[in-house]
Amino acid sequence: MIGSALQSVHITPLHQDLIDQISAAHLQVAKARSVGDVPAWRRVTQLLDGDSVIEYGELAGASSRPDDQATADGLITVTGTLAGAPMLAVAFDETVLDGTQSERNMRKLAKMIFLARQHRWPLVLFLTGAGARPSDLLPPPPILSQGRGRWDVLDGLAELSGWSPTVAVLSGAVADGHLAIAMMCDCVIVENEARLGTDDPAGARDYVRSGDADVLAADAMAAIDATARYISYYTHQALEAYAPDSEAETVADIIPENRRRPYDMRKVIRAFADHKSVLELGAEWGKSMLTCIARLEGRTVGxxxxxxxxxxxxxxxxxxxxxAARFIEICNCYAYPLISFVDNPGYMVGPQAESEGIARHHPRPLSALHHRSVPLCTVQVRKAYGLGPFAMSGFGVGRITPELRLAWPSVESGGMSLEGAAFLVKRKEIQAAKTPAEAAAIRDAYAEQMRDAASGVRAGRAYQFDDIILPENTRDRISTLLSRLPRKLAPERLHPIDPR
Structure with a gap:
């Protein structure tokens, strides 16, 4: 009925002229994307489900002229689905005015941010280009009542932080306002050839090492795959569960018998989590701390x-x-249960650590853990001294205590390292030793005595932990508890995620 009524409307020559202009404008966009190589359009369509893309602002241009050739004003903005879940994607088109920002396309981006805020949809931003457009009219003509595009974008991203996931994918030369947008996102992925700044000689790996980016992707498809994985942790919480990697070493084989010998904690995480479910963030920065999103029996965990x-x-x-603090904030906002594996000698101390501001930075994970609302399970693998276990929530009382505190038989804890305690308690004997070997023997004997007093079953007898278990039982113990604690997204934003 409605279609028939619309078809019967009389079309005047003026109306027909407008219709022809609109049809020509849509045809121009379709032709530009089908004939030329438009990486921005390709990235968006490769990320989203093929038949789900709906574009906003397709007819926007650099001017209001009917014959304007700046397709979509250099910014593609779409809604779509990823594996059936709704989401939003935007991409600056470097083939149109160098992918620069204008008042118009910033208002398009602000609209996407509004939709993300309104419906709690994830937002992915493919960023490349030279920042603000030099030829853009600033301020905009008086006829425009909305001259706040750039501010609305930055303000909107700040409001979106911690409410729904945001991912920035950087490729090519990324400068000026594009970088400001990227640094306000939860996760930053850089393609291998990306450059932060048009004349920046640094390589993409340097941005990961500095903490400016979370993931380094070999190419565009690798970046899209990483993006899809990051978003799927939020949108899909009930995937089929997979056992840990069958080729990974068993947890018991990873930990050396020699307590002073290091090992790779990544192997422990891979042996614990579902098969090929681990996405590490910030692998090249803050290397003494690993932060990974993964799945346990199909459920997303941090x-x-x-x-x-x-x-x-x-x-x-x-x-x-x-x-660690920023990762805890991300997991808390998106209701990912937290799991920590603890093996540290405490916080760094000394002149260098003090000059780097350890006193100011050290409370951040303590505060983030205190304000969490998601479940926390901790596993103390080996050592934890000083404030180290507090930073990983190896200890806790009252409302901030972990839901489950486990330890392996190799556990050892104390107010300081065992060797440090030996120097204090056995100082006279050590100083009186005739040879360095004799001094080391005195120190090691005391350290071993203290370790025996606070490890294994004795740690369980003192109720330092909820249980002392074998490493191979860890996965079942934690997954059983989490199965009784369903995911609960907060109805209101808990807190923003601290910018990097």
Whole structure:
């Protein structure tokens, strides 16, 4: 009925002229994307389900002229689905005015941010280009009542932080306002050839090492795959469960018998999580702390862990503290249960650590853990000294205590390292030793005595932990508890995620 009524409307010559202009404009966009190589359009369509893309602002241009050739004003903005889940994607088109920002396309982006805020949809931003458009009219003509595009974008991203996931994917030369947008997103993925700044000689790996980016992708498809994985952790919480990697070493084989010998905590995480479900964030920055999103029996979890194989042997410096705190905030906002694997000698101390601001940075993970609302399970693998276990929530009382605190038989804890305690308690004997070997023997004997007093079954007898278990039972113990704690997204934003 409605279609028939619309078809019967009389079309005047003026109306027909307008219709022809609109049809020609749509045809121009379709032709530009089918004939030329438009990487921005290709990235969007490769990310989203093929038949789900609906574009906003397709007819926008650099001017209001009917014959304007700036397709979509250089910014593609779409809604669509990823594996059936709704989401939003935007992409700056470097083939149109160098992918620059204008007042018009910033209002298009602000509209996408509004939709993300209104419906809690994930937002992906493919960023490339030279920032603000030099030829753009600033301020806009008086006829425009909305001259706040750039501010609305930055303000909107700040409001969106912690409410729905945002991912920035950087390729090519990325400068000026594009970088400002990227640094306000939860996750930043850089393609291998990306350059932050048109004249920046640094390579993409340097941005991962500095913490500016979370994931380094070999090429555009790798970046899209990483993006899809990051979003899927939020949108799909009930995937089929998979056992840990069958080719991974068993957890018991990973931990050396020699307590001073390092090992790779990544192997422990892979042996614990579902097969090929681990996405590590910030692998090249704050290397003494690992932060990974993964799945356990199909459910999304956030895993943060000390890395004994790092140059700091798992000690927490300012980078590790910041890295852990921000990761905890992400998981808390999106209702991912937290799991920590603890093996650290405490916080870094000394003149260098103090000059880097460890006193100011060290409380960040403590505060983030205190304000969490998601379940927390901790596993103490080996050592935890000083404030180290507090940063990983190896200890806790009252409302901030972990839901489950486990330890393996190799556990050892204390207010300071066992060797440090030996120097204090056995100082006279050590100083009186005739040879360095004799001094080391006195120190090691006391350390071993203290370790025996606070490890294994004795740690369980003192109720330092909820249970002392074998490593191979860890996965079942934690997954059983989490199965009784369903995911609960907060109806209102809990807190923003601290910018990197």
């Amino acid at each position: 895993i943060f862990a000390n890395q004994p194989k790092s140059p700091l042997a798992g000690a927490i410096d300012w980078q590790a503290a910041d890295k």
